[in-house]
Amino acid sequence: MAFLHFDNRFIRELPGDPLTLNQPRQVTAALWSAVTPAPVPHPQLIASSAEVAALLGISLDDLQKPEWVAALSGNRLLTGMSPFATCYGGHQFGNWAGQLGDGRAISLGELIHNDQRWELQLKGAGVTPYSRRGDGKAVLRSSIREFLCSEAMFHLGVPTTRALSLVLTGEQIWRDMFYDGNPQQEPGAIVCRVAPSFIRFGHFQLPAMRGELDLLNKLIDFTIDRDFPHLAAEPAEQRRALWFSEICITTAKLMVEWTRVGFVHGVMNTDNMSVLGLTIDYGPYGWVDNFDLNWTPNTTDAEGLRYCFGRQPAIARWNLQRLAEALGTVMTDHAILAEGLAQFEQVFTQGMNTMLAAKLGWQQWQESDVALTERLFTLLEQAEVDMTLFFRQLAELDLNAPDPASLRSSFYRDDLYHQHQPEFQQWLSDYAQRVLSEERLPEDRAARMNQVNPVYVLRNYLAQQVIDAAEQGDYQPISELLDVLRQPYTEQAGKEAYAQKRPDWARHKPGCSMLSCSS
Ligand SMILES: Nc1ncnc2c1ncn2[C@@H]1O[C@H](COP(=O)(O)OP(=O)(O)OP(=O)(O)O)[C@@H](O)[C@H]1O
Numbered sequence: 001m002a003f004l005h006f007d008n009r010f011i012r013e014l015p016g017d018p019l020t021l022n023q024p025r026q027v028t029a030a031l032w033s034a035v036t037p038a039p040v041p042h043p044q045l046i047a048s049s050a051e052v053a054a055l056l057g058i059s060l061d062d063l064q065k066p067e068w069v070a071a072l073s074g075n076r077l078l079t080g081m082s083p084f085a086t087c088y089g090g091h092q093f094g095n096w097a098g099q100l101g102d103g104r105a106i107s108l109g110e111l112i113h114n115d116q117r118w119e120l121q122l123k124g125a126g127v128t129p130y131s132r133r134g135d136g137k138a139v140l141r142s143s144i145r146e147f148l149c150s151e152a153m154f155h156l157g158v159p160t161t162r163a164l165s166l167v168l169t170g171e172q173i174w175r176d177m178f179y180d181g182n183p184q185q186e187p188g189a190i191v192c193r194v195a196p197s198f199i200r201f202g203h204f205q206l207p208a209m210r211g212e213l214d215l216l217n218k219l220i221d222f223t224i225d226r227d228f229p230h231l232a233a234e235p236a237e238q239r240r241a242l243w244f245s246e247i248c249i250t251t252a253k254l255m256v257e258w259t260r261v262g263f264v265h266g267v268m269n270t271d272n273m274s275v276l277g278l279t280i281d282y283g284p285y286g287w288v289d290n291f292d293l294n295w296t297p298n299t300t301d302a303e304g305l306r307y308c309f310g311r312q313p314a315i316a317r318w319n320l321q322r323l324a325e326a327l328g329t330v331m332t333d334h335a336i337l338a339e340g341l342a343q344f345e346q347v348f349t350q351g352m353n354t355m356l357a358a359k360l361g362w363q364q365w366q367e368s369d370v371a372l373t374e375r376l377f378t379l380l381e382q383a384e385v386d387m388t389l390f391f392r393q394l395a396e397l398d399l400n401a402p403d404p405a406s407l408r409s410s411f412y413r414d415d416l417y418h419q420h421q422p423e424f425q426q427w428l429s430d431y432a433q434r435v436l437s438e439e440r441l442p443e444d445r446a447a448r449m450n451q452v453n454p455v456y457v458l459r460n461y462l463a464q465q466v467i468d469a470a471e472q473g474d475y476q477p478i479s480e481l482l483d484v485l486r487q488p489y490t491e492q493a494g495k496e497a498y499a500q501k502r503p504d505w506a507r508h509k510p511g512c513s514m515l516s517c518s519s
């Protein structure tokens with residue numbers, strides 16, 4: 001097995017919890033607690049990501065060896081690993097929730113490979129002082145979803161935490177999937193997540209709320225030093241301002257990217273917001289099938305729609321505001337924080353325009369495009385059109401004879417197709433005119449559009465089919481699906497089944513359109 005170089009800065013440089021008592025409690029004046037992952041009876045590696053293993057300098061052969069499988073399931077520590085759970089708080093559904101923390105995430109350490117730092121974190125490896133009433137575990141269905149979506153997002157080009165491995169623990173755990181008093185036993189599993197940093201907005205919020213300002217200052221300096229090393233050269237008085245601006249900018253870019261691919265996170269609480277602008281915590285997320293800005297996959301949010309597709313950017317901004325308030329307890333020049341927030345607006349608006357122009361095959365965004373795209377969104381929503389299929393088919397539109405019939409297979413309902421056909425005809429004509437006004441060759445347009453409009457996304461029902469197979473003991477479909485998702489922008493021969501709109505049976509099926517936080 002290759003030598004592993006761990007350099008565990010988080011626990012070396014930041015104050016830790018003096019108690020070792022591993023039971024749910026408030027942890028104050030500390031940012032982490034040393035913990036030991038719970039042993040599991042029969043660890044079995046059922047999927048892994050070759051790309052992430054390569055990032056870490058681990059061969060796939062090594063990963064399958066008993067030492068690594070044991071490490072990825074929490075059964076043993078490899079040399080240099082020093083497990084810990086971190087302390088953070090957060091606003092959940094708009095309300096301050098106090099201490100949350102890594103209730104079922106245990107970091108193993110920070111691995112250095114090719115001068116890059118990668119934290120390895122097990123999700124579902126047992127209780128920590130932050131587990132509150134939970135068991136610290138994760139079930140197979142939610143772990144498959146986390147594993148696949150992390151890697152799918154990466155291949156789509158969306159900033160995200162990664163997933164190295166998916167291990168079945170051999171344990172059965174109780175879950176009440178729909179909170180309806182019908183708990184069932186489900187197979188337990190653990191994903192090993194990988195990211196340069198797992199620091200969240202909530203890590204700063206908690207010490208700020210508690211008035212632990214010394215701790216907050218330490219965390220800010222540490223985060224800048226470790227995770228934003230390019231800011232080291234900046235004059236000390238500007239460093240924090242630039243840092244906050246950067247968080248606002250990367251978060252704005254992330255929102256543009258989620259919109260581009262039709263991803264709905266589902267639980268954008270401040271504890272699920274990465275300071276690096278990565279997508280983090282793949283819980284009750286979902287992918288938009290029929291375009292609908294009001295859609296949320298999360299049943300817990302079905303009434304309030306706080307975290308629905310169209311509201312994500314506004315929520316990101318709201319979350320940044322909460323972060324600014326926390327930082328404002330020690331960064332007393334509040335104008336600087338306001339400037340950062342203003343950057344969010346600017347970068348988001350500009351990013352959306354550029355992204356939409358690219359999706360629609362336009363070279364430049366024009367003021368008049370606002371009305372044209374808004375008309376499109378309304379139509380897609382009213383006529384229930386599949387977002388992913390629509391943009392791929394639009395790339396093939398005959399600009400000299402635009403015809404809604406050429407897009408027909410992206411519609412879910414015949415009646416709505418017929419009802420909206422005249423408006424689509426009009427919109428497509430206006431669109432064609434708009435494209436032709438740029439004098440760009442149609443072939444070039446299609447190729448460019450296809451670089452930003454995926455063919456394959458992790459449709460909710462595709463993930464559910466793989467889960468159903470895995471729960472029957474067949475794990476091969478996980479890797480098969482991941483293989484297709486590795487090249488999401490390229491049509492792959494024989495893989496048509498992965499590029500279909502949601503079948504009727506999946507419209508209201510649990511797991512396919514309705515997801516709870518139970519995981
Ligand atoms: N089964 C569980 N046992 C213990 N704590 C849990 C469990 N499920 C969730 N939590 C904790 O509840 C809080 C909110 O949960 P949330 O669903 O956002 O996170 P998560 O899915 O567990 O993990 P993460 O954000 O690390 O991906 C977090 O503090 C989390 O650690």
Ligand SMILES: [Mg+2]
Nearest residue numbers: 271272280281
């Ligand atoms: Mg979370």
